[in-house]
Every structure is written in C-alpha cells, then in structure tokens.
Amino acid sequence: MASAQPASSSLTSKDVVDVEKQPGISTSNDGEIRRGSVTPAYEIARAREIQNSIAPLRWLSKGELWMDEKMGIETQGIDRIPEDMKRPPHLINTFFMWWSMTCHVGTLPLGVLGPEFGLTLGQSVAAIVVGTFLGALCTAYTGTLGPKTGLRQIAISRYSFGFWGAKLCSVLNVIIGGGFAVVNVVITGQMLSAVSDYTMTIAVGCVIVAVVSYVVSVFGFAIIHTFEKYSWIVCFILLCVLIGQAAPHVGPSAPGFGTNLEVAGSWLSFMAICFSSSSGWCSMAADYYCNYPATTKSWKIYALTLWGVTIPTVFVTVIGACIGNAALLNAYPPYADAYENHSLGGLLLVIYHPIGWSKFCLVILTFSVLGNNIAINYSSGLSLQLLGHYFHAVPRFIWSFLVALVVAVLAIAGKDHLSAIVSDFVSLLGYWTISFTFILLIEDQWFRKRSGEGYNLEAWDQPSKLPLGIAAVLALLSGYLAGGVTGMSQVWYVGPIARYFGPYGGDVGIYLSGVITLIVYPICRWYERKKTGR
Numbered sequence: 260m261a262s263a264q265p266a267s268s269s270l271t272s273k274d275v276v277d278v279e280k281q282p283g284i285s286t287s288n289d290g291e292i293r294r295g296s297v298t299p300a301y302e303i304a305r306a307r308e309i310q311n312s313i314a315p316l317r318w319l320s321k322g323e324l325w326m327d328e329k330m331g332i333e334t335q336g337i338d339r340i341p342e343d344m345k346r347p348p349h350l351i352n353t354f355f356m357w358w359s360m361t362c363h364v365g366t367l368p369l370g371v372l373g374p375e376f377g378l379t380l381g382q383s384v385a386a387i388v389v390g391t392f393l394g395a396l397c398t399a400y401t402g403t404l405g406p407k408t409g410l411r412q413i414a415i416s417r418y419s420f421g422f423w424g425a426k427l428c429s430v431l432n433v434i435i436g437g438g439f440a441v442v443n444v445v446i447t448g449q450m451l452s453a454v455s456d457y458t459m460t461i462a463v464g465c466v467i468v469a470v471v472s473y474v475v476s477v478f479g480f481a482i483i484h485t486f487e488k489y490s491w492i493v494c495f496i497l498l499c500v501l502i503g504q505a506a507p508h509v510g511p512s513a514p515g516f517g518t519n520l521e522v523a524g525s526w527l528s529f530m531a532i533c534f535s536s537s538s539g540w541c542s543m544a545a546d547y548y549c550n551y552p553a554t555t556k557s558w559k560i561y562a563l564t565l566w567g568v569t570i571p572t573v574f575v576t577v578i579g580a581c582i583g584n585a586a587l588l589n590a591y592p593p594y595a596d597a598y599e600n601h602s603l604g605g606l607l608l609v610i611y612h613p614i615g616w617s618k619f620c621l622v623i624l625t626f627s628v629l630g631n632n633i634a635i636n637y638s639s640g641l642s643l644q645l646l647g648h649y650f651h652a653v654p655r656f657i658w659s660f661l662v663a664l665v666v667a668v669l670a671i672a673g674k675d676h677l678s679a680i681v682s683d684f685v686s687l688l689g690y691w692t693i694s695f696t697f698i699l700l701i702e703d704q705w706f707r708k709r710s711g712e713g714y715n716l717e718a719w720d721q722p723s724k725l726p727l728g729i730a731a732v733l734a735l736l737s738g739y740l741a742g743g744v745t746g747m748s749q750v751w752y753v754g755p756i757a758r759y760f761g762p763y764g765g766d767v768g769i770y771l772s773g774v775i776t777l778i779v780y781p782i783c784r785w786y787e788r789k790k791t792g793r
Contacts, residue, residue, distance in 0.1 A: 370579020421728020
C-alpha cells in the first residue's frame with residue numbers, strides 16, 4: 260500500500276539526475292530543482308499543518324494512520340507520486356480492471372432503454388456499438404496522462420483549467436460518479452428485493468450494497484486493482500447464462516415504433532446515452548494509472564483502456580437491449596408482466612429459472628456492481644480532496660463515506676424510477692465529458708507538446724504557476740450551454756436543434772458541445788497564454 264510520504268526530504272545529486280531523466284520535468288534556469296519534481300513534500304506539509312491545527316482533523320488523521328498500519332487502508336491522497344515511489348501492478352491489469360468496472364448488472368438498464376425508445380434490436384445494437392466506442396476513445400486518451408505526470412485526473416486538469424477552474428471539474432466528477440453509483444445501487448436493491456420474494460424493501464438492498472462498496476474502496480489503489488482483476492469473471496459467466504435463457508424469447512424481427520424521423524431521433528438519443536456511459540470515466544481514468552512509470556508507452560495504456568472499456572460495455576449493454584426487446588417489443592407475457600410490476604429486478608428473477616437457481620444468480624450478481632462502485636467511491640474522495648488544502652486535510656476515507664451516504668439516500672429516493680434516472684442523468688454527462696477530453700487533448704498535444712514546454716510537475720498545486728483557467732472554463736461552459744442545451748433531448752426539455760428530429764427530438768448535444776469546444780478553447784487559450792505567459 261502506498262502511504263503518506265514524509266513532509267520534508269533532502270535532495271541528493273542522484274535526485275537531480277533522476278529528475279532530469281524524467282519526461283516533462285525540468286530544472287529552472289538557474290539550475291535549482293523545481294520543488295515537487297522529486298517529492299510532493301510541499302503539499303503534504305501544507306495538509307499536515309492544517310490537520311495539526313484543527314483537533315478533529317488531527318484525530319481523523321491519526322485514525323487513518325492507525326488503520327493503515329493495522330488494516331492496510333491507503334493514506335495516499337491526491338499527492339503527486341514521484342517515479343521512485345510508484346508501485347504499479349502488471350500493465351494487463353488496466354484491461355481487466357475495466358471489465359470489472361463495466362461488466363456488471365448496473366450496465367443492463369442502459370441497454371433496456373433502446374427498446375423503451377422504440378428501437379428494434381438491430382437499431383439498438385448499432386447505437387450501442389457506435390456510441391460506446393466513441394465514448395471509450397475519450398476515456399482512453401485521458402488515461403494516458405496518468406503515468407507521465409503521476410497525478411490524479413482532476414489534478415492533471417489544473418494544467419488547463421487552472422487551480423480554481425479545476426474545482427468545477429472536481430464537482431462535476433463527483434456528480435458523474437454519484438449518478439452512476441445511484442443506478443447501480445437501485446438495480447441491485449431491486450434484485451435483492453426480488454430474491455426475498457419482495458418481502459424486503461428495495462431501500463434495504465440499496466443500503467447493503469452502498470455499505471459494502473464503501474468498505475472495500477477505502478483500502479485504495481492496490482486492492483482495487485487486485486479486486487478488479489478477477490471480480491468480473493463470475494458476472495461474465497452469469498450474464499452469458501442470462502442471455503442464453505432469454506434468447507428463445509428475444510425477437511430480432513420485432514418491429515419498433517414511431518415514424519422514420521422519430522426513429523432517427525430516438526437512435527441519436529440512445530447513442531448519446533451509450534457515448535456518455537463509456538466517456539463518463541474520462542474524468543477519473545488517470546486515477547488508476549498514476550502509479551505506472553512515466554516510461555510506460557502511451558499507446559499501450561490507450562489500447563488497453565479503449566478495448567477494456569468498449570468490449571465489456573458493449574457486451575452487457577447489448578444483453579440489456581435483448582432482454583428489453585423480449586419484454587417490451589416482443590412482449591413475451593411473463594417477461595412483460597415482470598418488468599411492468601417489478602421493473603428490471605423482477606424481470607431478471609423471471610428470466611433465470613428455476614426459482615432456486617434464479618435467486619442464487621441474483622445474489623451473486625448483486626455484488627458485481629462492487630467493482631464499479633468501489634472505483635467511484637475512491638475517485639470521488641480524491642476529487643473532493645482536490646477542492647483545496649482544507650479539503651485535502653480531511654482523510655479520503657471520510658470523503659468516500661460521505662459520497663457513499665449521499666448515493667444511498669439518492670438511490671432510496673429514486674428506487675421506483677430507474678429508467679428515468681438512467682435516461683435523464685446519463686445522457687447529460689456527454690456534454691461535459693467530450694468538452695473535458697478535448698480541452699485536455701488540445702492542451703497536451705498542442706500547447707505543451709508542440710511548444711516543448713511539457714509539464715512543470717512541481718506547479719500542480721501552486722496557483723501562481725498554473726494557467727488562469729479562464730480559457731478552459733469558458734470553452735467548457737460554451738460547449739455545454741451553446742451546444743448541450745440547444746441539442747439536448749430530454750423528457751423535460753427538448754432543445755431547438757434537437758426538435759428537428761421529430762416531436763420527441765434527437766439528442767445531438769454531444770456533437771455540438773465537441774465542435775464548439777474545439778473552436779473556443781484553442782483561440783481563448785492562445786490569448787490567455789499570450790497575456791499571462793502561463
């Protein structure tokens with residue numbers, strides 16, 4: 260386990276050589292090593308100072324250190340991880356980690372939305388494949404920034420958004436993770452209720468899953484990688500059994516509904532949801548790669564992430580579309596009744612048979628969402644620490660607990676509206692994730708790589724040495740407001756551009772947000788650098 264580093268350290272001649280050899284790290288003009296290039300001592304010292312000055316924080320910090328010593332709970336927070344302190348798992352873990360994060364029953368509701376939108380099975384599958392692959396491209400790219408910087412994803416965004424603008428990214432990242440976690444907790448709550456023959460409320464099931472997810476997440480990076488390496492296997496097998504038992508009642512030729520224009524709009528909206536599902540990880544991908552050496556080939560990280568996200572997400576979402584097709588479009592009576600009366604949890608209970616086997620499968624599948632929720636709790640805790648020094652002084656396990664608590668409360672409140680939560684929440688994510696990705700891409704490949712400036716890694720927590728962030732925030736807001744709002748298609752609002760795709764609209768906000776960001780950010784960032792020199 261990675262633990263907190265000393266608040267101060269001495270630099271030797273060997274340290275100087277190591278710094279100069281690391282990509283993107285340099286010394287100042289007078290030869291003085293930039294503080295933080297070798298050790299995050301400055302930031303740790305600041306956090307320790309705050310902890311020692313406030314009694315409750317001092318007690319919590321001592322408690323965290325005690326748990327680290329006794330149980331191996333990770334005390335490493337948002338601090339940058341120097342090269343000599345990195346302890347990476349095998350690189351292939353990055354592939355299997357994504358399988359555990361996406362190959363679970365919480366992904367099934369996404370696929371069910373296709374038939375609910377009136378799409379045939381073929382139309383649903385096409386939207387799933389295209390949307391998921393495009394979204395995974397975003398996650399794969401942002402993940403490549405972790406090894407070269409040793410920083411968490413939101414900390415990396417400070418080199419575009421600045422110290423203060425990145426706080427907006429922190430908040431949005433927590434909202435994204437929390438939304439996905441709510442979906443996971445609700446579906447598993449429904450499943451546990453079904454297992455009890457509906458004698459146990461959905462709310463109790465929600466609490467059980469939220470608690471277990473939190474407990475595992477506090478152990479940190481190492482156990483997450485170990486857990487995620489294997490946890491997907493059982494779920495993959497049971498999902499294969501699920502589609503095998505449902506297959507006789509799936510109707511590939513079952514007609515959808517709506518006019519040609521309405522179908523086009525529904526397809527665009529469903530594809531946007533699939534895009535958002537796989538791109539939603541772009542604001543936390545580097546959290547799981549920052550322990551890999553800076554010499555790790557970016558194309559390896561990119562390829563393993565791209566296919567690690569795409570393959571299992573498509574696999575599970577297509578299964579969701581198939582069982583949705585059987586229950587809604589093909590309208591096989593037992594499936595249709597179960598979905599109507601008990602939502603997705605009841606539908607799964609009926610598909611798996613006989614009843615004893617069905618209940619066993621649902622109990623096992625309940626814990627398949629842990630891989631996803633564990634990662635969300637972990638990254639959300641880090642994002643909250645990045646809101647400032649005082650937030651950093653609060654141990655990560657406290658923030659993760661608060662996130663888990665809020666997720667459980669929201670899940671209980673929305674337990675009867677799973678489809679509405681998935682449709683309304685997930686599709687909104689794409690507008691900001693595509694802008695976030697494009698901003699980091701342009702900053703990294705154009706303003707830093709082409710200019711030869713690289714990253715001053717000791718400046719990651721020093722506002723005076725970071726960009727102002729005005730350009731990035733303006734580009735993000737422009738993309739969301741001018742693109743997302745005008746192109747969104749929701750039950751409660753259809754944008755003026757989305758209305759061109761039938762009475763219910765077609766969600767084109769993602770494309771508009773991306774185009775506007777690509778135009779606004781380069782211009783504004785060029786002007787910001789010209790005026791500020793940073």
